[in-house]
Amino acid sequence: MGFLKKLIILAVLLGGGAYYYGRGLPRETVATSSIVLVAADDSVFQVARKVDNYPSWWTEVRAVRPLRGKRRESWEQNMGADGLVAVEVTQSIPPRKVQLRVINSEGDAPRAWGGTLTAEILESGSGTEVRLTEERFVEAPFLRIFFKLRGTHRTVDSFLSSLGAHFGETVTPRHAR
Numbered sequence: 001m002g003f004l005k006k007l008i009i010l011a012v013l014l015g016g017g018a019y020y021y022g023r024g025l026p027r028e029t030v031a032t033s034s035i036v037l038v039a040a041d042d043s044v045f046q047v048a049r050k051v052d053n054y055p056s057w058w059t060e061v062r063a064v065r066p067l068r069g070k071r072r073e074s075w076e077q078n079m080g081a082d083g084l085v086a087v088e089v090t091q092s093i094p095p096r097k098v099q100l101r102v103i104n105s106e107g108d109a110p111r112a113w114g115g116t117l118t119a120e121i122l123e124s125g126s127g128t129e130v131r132l133t134e135e136r137f138v139e140a141p142f143l144r145i146f147f148k149l150r151g152t153h154r155t156v157d158s159f160l161s162s163l164g165a166h167f168g169e170t171v172t173p174r175h176a177r
Contacts, residue, residue, distance in 0.1 A: 022141025032176035045095035
């Protein structure tokens, strides 16, 4: 058997194995992390709520632009290597809660992945607790592997660490059990 033929067989076996591994991973995941800040809850809410200011403090977001003609306030975020992600504000309860949902910027066609990011801002005895929950679904098995490799809490921890730094605080996100 020639080298090229062996290489093709190996690629098919590896691809098939990866596909079945990815299919075995859960379609839906939930990641929750929290931090406590000294900053006032209304200040924290204003920063978390203003999507257009994310590039100034959230290290994952390179740029944002508003999406016109949508039912809700919507934005397209340039997430650097992770590409463009369109989000809409689905809930805003000052100064306690803000929720974003991933949408298609082109219309309502199904996405390969998506979900919501919910920030809850709570007063606590030691300051302002910020609890961030990402509920995500991923359709494609190969994409499930990608999201698993990058880490379940990557987005929430990046958001919270960047938020703490914005307020001049060094924080370590705690993962919910």
